[in-house]
Amino acid sequence: MKSISLNAHAKINLSLDVIRKRQDGYHDVRMIMQSIDLHDEVVVETRDTGIEVECDKPWVPGGKDNIAYKAANLMMERYKIESGVGIKIYKRIPVAAGLAGGSADAAAVIKGMNELFSLNLNEAELMNIGKQVGADVPFCIKGGTMLSEGIGEKLTKIPSFQGVDIVLVKPKVGVSTAWVYNNLKLDKISSRPDTDLLIKAISEKDIGCLAQNMGNVLETVTIEKYEVINDIKNELLRLGALGSMMSGSGPSVFGIFENGKKACLAYESLKDGEWECFMTQTI
Template structure:
């Protein structure tokens, strides 16, 4: 095999709780993460020379060592002493810095793709441990589906698959720094926290109404204070029939869960004509 395509799917957070700031500077979190059908396409081709070549259709995406996909390829080459290189082409569909793990998903796809392309036969759990060295969301993006995450997001417990939910995503035309949001978060005075244990039970019983009503992200306290329009987006989604709505990650993407794809598309029409990026998708 000399070339293959890998889907790099985005994620949303059904819950996100921040427990405390750790001595290493990171924050201890508990969250439930969910893969969605929105995806980048990563094409990886074998090179005879030991090199990494990265191209993309997105002008704002770096094509050097600062790109997580590049870092993932470099790590795989060093870790497993590969004697050849790869050309990576990223067809970007997931918006940048949107709280949807686009960069982490690209890195995960490169790790998976190189494992397959070089026939390394490295087990998934080892790839996930390796991915943690790139970023906290990379292990989940390798695992996929529905999972409960702890630590900095790298300690994962798979949950019952929550596939097929109709999702409307709305992202305003700006990016938000995850680091800034966490730095501004007053962990000791968080007003509303998710009931993570209850959400896990709702997922086990596939109770969509309760899942939707249990959506909660403590980072909203920071991000919506900085960008009040995100609260307006949540309100409009609920007015247009969303069963529940919440911000994903540190934002600025907001998503709503709808009863069916038709209702999600109808709600999407209400956001047409704005500067927002709008996408209707499903959980996977």
């Protein structure tokens, strides 16, 4: 039996704009995606037959309902893999949190199976498979700092925003991405992020400019239902964050800090609250 272990990294959005609703029901977006150090561990191993998916957290579905299964199944069919595969997920990324935890696991399975079965697929081929599993999976395969357009699958590399200190807070509610998009009223959006300005700030390593101009149009929907998100944003600012924002469709909120010491002080003050709290960095 051969086995391989991979880190499946979460993402945050440094900006999120929704451009239009398409005829197929999806939305065209323009967003800056950023990988962070917070990760699940995904172990992929050969088995005699079938696909088995297990997670160490009981609230995450195992078997066919796990997105990792869908990724493995697609790889088995596409590349006519005759033996089986076992997948074990050690979950650390909060679930239904706007951090693309499921997509990160699926990306790790695609990369892991490529190595385990010596398929020798290049990154473009892996991303193409990923696209069929979910809109955020290609980004999770690539990682880093990217402008993401289309339904999330059109990726353009922007300069790295690595090593920035982040405090991440996940209130005790789960949010369905589909629910947020279904309740988004595009004609009611009054303020949109200036994505080009943010890309410039990232290129110039101007953390202050980035932090003060970040914007996520989905906040309107999620914050209307969960006021706690606004409370956390304000709390992060009070504790010294240069800027704070909801990630993806929420409910996770992150604060960007000037340095690790300031992030650590904020983390210490938030870590025992009614939420999950992490100190992490952009990678």
